Amino acid sequence: MKIVTQVKLMPDAAQASALSATLLTVNELANWVSAVAFVNGVPREHELRKHTYARLKEQGLGAQAAQHVIKKVRDAYTTLHAHLRAGNLGKPGAKRRRKAESKPVPFRPEAAQPYDDRCLSWQYDTQTVSIWTTAGRIKGLRFACSPQALTALQQYRKGESDLIERGGVFYLIAVCEVPEAAPYEPDGFIGVDLGIVNIATTSTGYQAAGRSLNRYRKRQLALRARLQKKRTKSAKRRLKERSRREQRHVKNTSHIIAKTIVTEAERTSTGLSLEELKGIRQRVRLRKPQRVALHSWAFAQLADFIVYKARRAGVPVVFVDPARTSQQCSQCGHIDKKNRASQALFTCRNCGVVAHADRNASRNIARKGEAAWTAGRESRVPATP
Incomplete structure (x- = not known):
C-alpha cells in the first residue's frame, strides 16, 4: 500500500534562493513544453521529447530534470483528458469545458517538481538530503519530520519524491510502499x-x-468575507497567511x-x-x-x-x-x-x-x-x- 510522507526542508538563505529559482525555472519551461504539446496535438511522451528535449538542455536543465519536466507535462494532459472523458468539466460545449480545451495546461511558479534517486539522495542518519538545483547540487540540506515519518522513509521509501513550495516553505513529498496486514475473519x-x-x-x-468543527468553519467563512470586503494589502496578506488553515x-x-x-x-x-x-x-x-x-x-x-x-x-x-x-x-x-x-x-x-x-x-x-x-x-x- 502506498502512503505519502511529507518532510519540511530547513534551507539557509542561499539554499532557499536556489530552490525557489529552480522551481520557477522548471515551471516556466513546463509552460513552454505545454504550449508545444498543445500546438502539436499533445503527442506521446516520446514524440514530445523530440520537440522539446534539446531546448530544455540548452536552458540549463540536467538530463533527468528535463525528462521529468516533459513527463510532468504529459501526465497533466493525461489527467485533463481523463476529466474530459468522465464529464467532470461539464458536457461538450459547456463553458468550463471549452475553457479547459482552448488553451495549454498551465503550471504555477511554485508547482511541484518530481525528483528521482539520481537527482535526490537521502541521508537518514544526519537527516539531510542532496538535491539538484539550477545553481548546482546542494548537499547537506537539513530536513525535519516526525520519528514515525523518518522510520517510514528509511524502511519503505520507493520511487520519486516531489519538491514543493507553500508560502515560502519548502517540502519534499515522498512515496512509501508500506506492507498491508493480512485481513482477519471479522467477528461481526x-x-x-x-x-x-x-x-x-x-x-x-x-x-x-x-x-465544534461546524462552528470553526462558520468563523473562518465570516472572517474570509470580512477580509475580502476590505480589499487592502494587509487584508490580502492576512488571507494568504490563513490559506489552507481550515483545510489542515x-x-x-x-x-x-x-x-x-x-x-x-x-x-x-x-x-x-x-x-x-x-x-x-x-x-x-x-x-x-x-x-x-x-x-x-x-x-x-x-x-x-x-x-x-x-x-x-x-x-x-x-x-x-x-x-x-x-x-x-x-x-x-x-x-x-x-x-x-x-x-x-x-x-x-x-x-x-x-x-x-x-x-x-x-x-x-x-x-x-x-x-x-x-x-x-x-x-x-x-x-x-
Missing part, C-alpha cells in the same frame, strides 16, 4: 454513519459531534476520527461497514443555507482515511448502499419516511422503538455490511473429489 461488523451534524456515528456507541484543521480532525474508529474495530476483531457516498452531492437536495455545509465537508476524505488505516491494521472494510438506512427501523425492519421524526430522533411507527437517528442508521449499515461480507465470502464447501 461496526456500522459507520457519516453526517454533518454528527461527523461519524458507529453502531457501538462512538459519536464524533460536528458542532479538517484533515487533522478526520485523521483523529478515522484512527478512533479503526482502533475500536481492531480491538474487538470486527470489520467496518461504510456508506457508499459516491454522487451524494448530486443526489441530495437541500435548502440554500445547508448547501455550503454539504459541499464543504470532505466525506470522501474521511472515508479514505478510514480505509487506508484499516488496510494497514488488517481490518476488513465493506461499502454498502445507504438507501433508506435512516428510514428503516433497526429492530423490526419497518421502513417509513415518518420514522425519522427529526434530525436526531427516530421513532418506529410499527414497533414503537425510540432511538437516536444516526445510531439507528449505523446499526442498519452494520447489518448490511455483515450481509455483504457473507455474500461475497468464498465458499468453504470442500471440493468434490
